[in-house]
Amino acid sequence: MIAPGVDRVTQWVSQSARAPSAHNVQPARWRLAGAYLELWEDPTRWLAAGDPVGRDASIGLGMAWEGLRLAAGADGWQLGEPERDAAAYPPPPTPRRRARAALAPGAVADPLAAWVDSRRSCRQAFVAASADAEARLEAVFAAHAGIALRADGSALEGFAAAHQAASIDLLRDRSIGAELHAWLRLSRRHPLATRDGLDAACLGLSPLEALGGRVLMRPAVAAMVARLGLGGLLVDEARKTRTATAIAVLAVTDGVDDFEAGRRWYRFWLALAAAGFAAVPMSALVDTSRGRDALAALKAVPAGRRAVNVMRVGVAPAAPPASARLPAAELLEVAAKAA
Numbered sequence: 001m002i003a004p005g006v007d008r009v010t011q012w013v014s015q016s017a018r019a020p021s022a023h024n025v026q027p028a029r030w031r032l033a034g035a036y037l038e039l040w041e042d043p044t045r046w047l048a049a050g051d052p053v054g055r056d057a058s059i060g061l062g063m064a065w066e067g068l069r070l071a072a073g074a075d076g077w078q079l080g081e082p083e084r085d086a087a088a089y090p091p092p093p094t095p096r097r098r099a100r101a102a103l104a105p106g107a108v109a110d111p112l113a114a115w116v117d118s119r120r121s122c123r124q125a126f127v128a129a130s131a132d133a134e135a136r137l138e139a140v141f142a143a144h145a146g147i148a149l150r151a152d153g154s155a156l157e158g159f160a161a162a163h164q165a166a167s168i169d170l171l172r173d174r175s176i177g178a179e180l181h182a183w184l185r186l187s188r189r190h191p192l193a194t195r196d197g198l199d200a201a202c203l204g205l206s207p208l209e210a211l212g213g214r215v216l217m218r219p220a221v222a223a224m225v226a227r228l229g230l231g232g233l234l235v236d237e238a239r240k241t242r243t244a245t246a247i248a249v250l251a252v253t254d255g256v257d258d259f260e261a262g263r264r265w266y267r268f269w270l271a272l273a274a275a276g277f278a279a280v281p282m283s284a285l286v287d288t289s290r291g292r293d294a295l296a297a298l299k300a301v302p303a304g305r306r307a308v309n310v311m312r313v314g315v316a317p318a319a320p321p322a323s324a325r326l327p328a329a330e331l332l333e334v335a336a337k338a339a
């Protein structure tokens with residue numbers, strides 16, 4: 001079997017690293033073993049408080065896998081279907097393999113690969129979509145029906161109000177607040193600001209708001225503000241959700257696991273970018289009992305499907321900031337050749 005060169009694979013890993021992950025934790029690590037590529041999970045990146053069952057971790061790994069497949073494909077190499085390893089949560093303390101597949105020359109590039117660099121999580125208010133843009137959006141939903149369902153427009157206010165309240169519920173939980181705080185990089189001088197986590201620009205915070213956030217987002221302060229019924233001072237989600245062109249409910253049929261859901265979700269997100277749209281997940285709707293109750297009341301998920309997340313979708317802004325990523329060289333290990 002022909003094996004690709006390390007420089008080439010490092011390029012693919014760098015592209016794959018642009019895939020989204022909750023709090024920008026970037027759980028994916030890679031190991032090149034001859035013509036096989038293995039995806040490993042770094043357990044130090046698992047969000048134990050916010051993601052106890054590992055759903056977001058597995059989704060992020062599935063997204064990274066799809067990112068690698070797209071990058072290799074654009075470079076003329078085919079990454080086979082993943083052979084998967086079982087993975088229960090909590091994870092073991094050391095990295096574990098999650099999937100592997102053979103690489104072989106001779107792939108046809110997938111047009112979605114061209115959108116990896118410009119896709120973003122966009123957290124600001126959206127402008128209205130033109131009729132042309134609306135038509136493109138409908139086509140994206142139709143092409144990705146295995147993961148994304150477009151909620152009825154009349155339910156927008158229901159999603160906005162429920163997500164606002166559910167986001168404040170999350171702040172009341174000190175351990176979830178502490179975990180989020182650990183991944184915030186609100187100062188440019190934060191030692192990890194260029195590597196991972198959530199910075200002020202990506203969160204859409206002005207320098208003054210970022211300064212205030214450094215005080216208000218301390219777990220004890222945030223929890224107290226939320227308990228005092230002042231969560232609206234910290235959470236401005238409903239106003240922004242109301243400007244969305246569409247709400248996408250990400251839901252898979254029973255039997256499709258989180259890793260596969262992540263692969264499909266990433267492709268949908270890239271297709272949105274290709275159609276001139278941007279989006280941001282609204283995880284509080286699946287991470288809180290209030291959010292799940294609201295999804296049930298809104299009849300957001302048809303029978304036989306399970307929700308993995310929800311996103312608000314709107315016209316992509318001109319130049320949204322790019323979030324930080326770890327250098328690819330740190331993410332790839334090359335197995336020593338057998339003697």
Ligand SMILES: Cc1cc2nc3c(=O)[nH]c(=O)nc-3n(C[C@H](O)[C@H](O)[C@H](O)COP(=O)(O)O)c2cc1C
Pocket residue numbers: 018019020021022023024056059060119120121122123197198280281282283284309322323
């Ligand atoms: C499973 C998952 C859940 C996420 N949940 C949220 C969320 O609730 N709110 C939010 O603002 N961003 C959320 N994100 C977006 C990540 O914060 C984002 O992907 C990461 O910071 C990298 O930024 P980028 O998407 O702009 O590349 C989520 C992403 C994933 C993959």
